[in-house]
Amino acid sequence: MFAAALMLCLPAAAEKQKDIYMFGVATNFKDSVAYITTIQRVDSAILRRGSGMLAGRSLYSTQLKRYAENQFGKFHEVPAIFFDTNQSKLEKKYHKVVKNIKGTGALFLRELTDSDFRFTPVSREKIIEQGHVIAAPAATDVPIR
Secondary structure (H helix, E strand, O other), X not given: OHHXXXXXXXXXXXXXXXXXXXXXXXXXXXXXEEEEEOOEEEEEEEEEOOOOOEOXXXXXXXXXXXXXXXXXXXXXXXXXXXXXXXXXXXXXXXXHHHHHHHHHOOOEEEEEOOOOOOOOOOOHHHHHHOOOXXXXXXXXXXXXX
């Protein structure tokens, strides 16, 4: 029983909760419209200690994908999320992404306002429930295929 309690506590030590800033882009390579969210503050996101990687990040991109499916009937959108703990750094990234998308000339960029779409925080329990690993595996734990 002590070992089970210890196993539950160990992953939490490998993470920290912190407010982050995030935006997302959803595009389909066969469509002329790309969707981009505004930069949004997300409360209590779970970051891995050391690497600063966002735990459960695919769950955030799934939120954007589901929104595109439900609101626009777009079932083949490929979402990407960008985040940082520093808002000004993320704003620079945002402007660079917008410039790159508009620079292609092939895509019309539609901005999703905060009233259109908002990221919702993903809890530690939801990350575990979905089968995502909280603590980063050691290099020797990764199977080679």
